[in-house]
Amino acid sequence: QVQLVESGGGLVKPGGSLRLSCAASGFTFSDYYMSWIRQAPGKGLEWLSYISGSGDVVYYGDSVKGRCAISRDNAEKSLYLQLNSLTAEDTAVYYCARAAVPGVGASLYWGQGALVTVSS
Amino acid sequence: DIVMTQSPDSLAVSLGERATINCKSSQSVFYTSNNKSYLAWYQQKPGQPPKLLFYWASTRESGVPDRFSGSGSGTDFTLTISSLQAEDVAVYYCQQYFRTPYTFGQGTNLEIK
Numbered sequence: 001q002v003q004l005v006e007s008g009g010g011l012v013k014p015g016g017s018l019r020l021s022c023a024a025s026g027f028t029f030s031d032y033y034m035s036w037i038r039q040a041p042g043k044g045l046e047w048l049s050y051i052s053g054s055g056d057v058v059y060y061g062d063s064v065k066g067r068c069a070i071s072r073d074n075a076e077k078s079l080y081l082q083l084n085s086l087t088a089e090d091t092a093v094y095y096c097a098r099a100a101v102p103g104v105g106a107s108l109y110w111g112q113g114a115l116v117t118v119s120s
Numbered sequence: 121d122i123v124m125t126q127s128p129d130s131l132a133v134s135l136g137e138r139a140t141i142n143c144k145s146s147q148s149v150f151y152t153s154n155n156k157s158y159l160a161w162y163q164q165k166p167g168q169p170p171k172l173l174f175y176w177a178s179t180r181e182s183g184v185p186d187r188f189s190g191s192g193s194g195t196d197f198t199l200t201i202s203s204l205q206a207e208d209v210a211v212y213y214c215q216q217y218f219r220t221p222y223t224f225g226q227g228t229n230l231e232i233k
Contacts, residue, residue, distance in 0.1 A: 044213065044224055044225075044226050045162075045164075045170065045215070045224040045227075047215070047222040047223065050222075059220045061220075061221040095169055095170075097169075100172070100175060100181075104217060105158075105217055106172055106175035106215065106217055108172045108175075110169035110171075111169065113169060
């Protein structure tokens with residue numbers, strides 16, 4: 001069955017950087033766009049970024065554009081999100097997600113999330 | 121960006137009664153070439169990731185009880201629970217995937233009255 005497992009969260013000082021990983025299994029990873037979505041404590045969902053199956057198409061939301069990089073390693077079936085210049089507003093649970101079908105679309109499969117806390 | 125606005129923010133409904141959540145997009149999310157509205161509904165319970173309920177506005181995801189229904193087109197959408205069960209207590213989100221960024225509504229907190 002499809003599984004997505006995030007890792008790499010933790011406590012980071014303001015101005016610091018973090019790299020999140022998402023290990024995928026149970027499907028042909030390279031066939032699917034993958035997304036990162038985050039949720040600040042007690043708040044709603046914010047879609048951040050996606051990457052195409054081949055990695056040649058990426059998109060970033062305004063809140064992370066310029067300080068964020070999404071990437072993937074299809075051989076390792078892994079998705080990554082590099083976050084730089086972190087502020088307290090980046091404190092959130094970060095989810096990786098996969099659409100129901102190849103291509104973009106609604107997110108059917110979600111990981112359990114990785115908590116990132118930005119604090120001094 | 122397409123702004124998604126849900127109403128109400130919070131809703132309390134008696135067990136067995138109907139619950140209705142609305143979602144309005146700031147521009148149409150209907151794609152004329154395939155006659156589909158690029159609108160999804162999710163349910164999120166505390167401590168869990170969101171669960172996809174509907175995509176294309178009204179296509180129920182496998183395993184979702186049929187007391188849940190999704191409707192609407194263009195800019196106005198509705199999620200209806202025909203007979204509220206205790207396990208339906210959750211926050212519900214709509215999301216458009218018509219144009220990046222794929223924005224979510226602010227969420228509707230559904231409780232038991």
